[in-house]
Amino acid sequence: MKIALGAAKGLAFLHEEAKRPVIYRDFKTSNILLDADYNAKLSDFGLAKDKPESDKTHVSTRVMGTYRYAALEYIMTGHLTSRSDVYSFGVVLLEIMTGRRSMDNNRPRGEHCLVEWARPNLWERRRIYRLIDPRLEGNFSFRGAKKTAQLAHRCLRRYPKARPLMSEVVEALKPLVNLKDMASSSQLFQMMQEERVEASDGNRRSRSGLKKQVSFTRNGHLPVKTFHIALMNRHFTSHWPSPVVWRHDYC
Incomplete structure (x- = not known):
């Protein structure tokens, strides 16, 4: 949460406090730098754009950035x-x-x-547990996880004006940094862990009984479906309004 809060403060500064407010336009994990104390700093401002003037609602621009982090309205219309x-x-x-x-x-x-995958699971308590990185092994705050999931849901709303301001995100994250109610002591979490282990064992047994096979057509070629997937994994030109080349890693 310390990293998330630091990054949120950086975006809030750019949007609301900078002398010339800007839109970052390419916010993603690889653009968050950490120092030895896990303090977050934003990097790579090459795609940043000035915020629209007060009488305008958006900036119309060529769609750029990393597709899988971009809001749908920006991809579809170029409205930033x-x-x-x-x-x-x-x-x-x-x-x-x-x-x-x-x-x-x-x-x-x-x-x-x-x-x-995550969006339908961000409000129900039992489902939230399933979202949390299992490598944490319960070493996280249950209240913090619930509040974080709800905040993520608000940020990911499809209608832009329904999303919070970054200053509101900062205020929502501040109380979550030092919470101590560890989920590992929760009975519900322990039940979820048992279910996860049982499901993992069942999947392992299922896979052990299967052999990988590659089927070919009568003339020795790969089936059309396999060939189609191979093509889709290559670079292709987007059919969105702007001439952008994306990799096949979108939702």
Whole structure:
């Protein structure tokens, strides 16, 4: 939470306190630098844009940045606002919570896109436990996890004006940094851990009984579906309104 709070303060400064307020436009985990004490600093301002003047609601610009962190309205229309950065912050907050990347094609079907997988689980207590990085082994605050999940849900709202300001995000995160109610002492968490172990054992037994096979058509070529997936994993030109080249790592 210390890292998330530091990054949120950086965005809030850019949006609301800087002499010339700007929109960061490419907020992602790899642009957050940490010092020896885990204090967060933002880096790489190459895509930053001046905020719109008071009589304008947005900046119209070519779509740039990292697709899997970008807000849908920005991708679809090129309309950029400070709330676009808020959406990106919500994606990073999910990465911190779950220990997952925003896009991971090695995950099971339905879990490739972190936002789409996590979004339905951000309000129900039992589901929130399933989102938390299992490597933490219960060493996190239950109240903090619940509040963080709710905050991420607000940041990821599809309607930009429904998302909070970054200054509001900062105020929401401040009380969460020093919470001490460890989830490992919760009976519900212990039950969830047992269920996770049982599910993992069941999956392992299922996989051990399967052999990998590669099927070919009669003439020796790969099936059309396999060939199609191979093509999709290459670079392709986006069909969005702006001429941007993306990798196939989107939601």
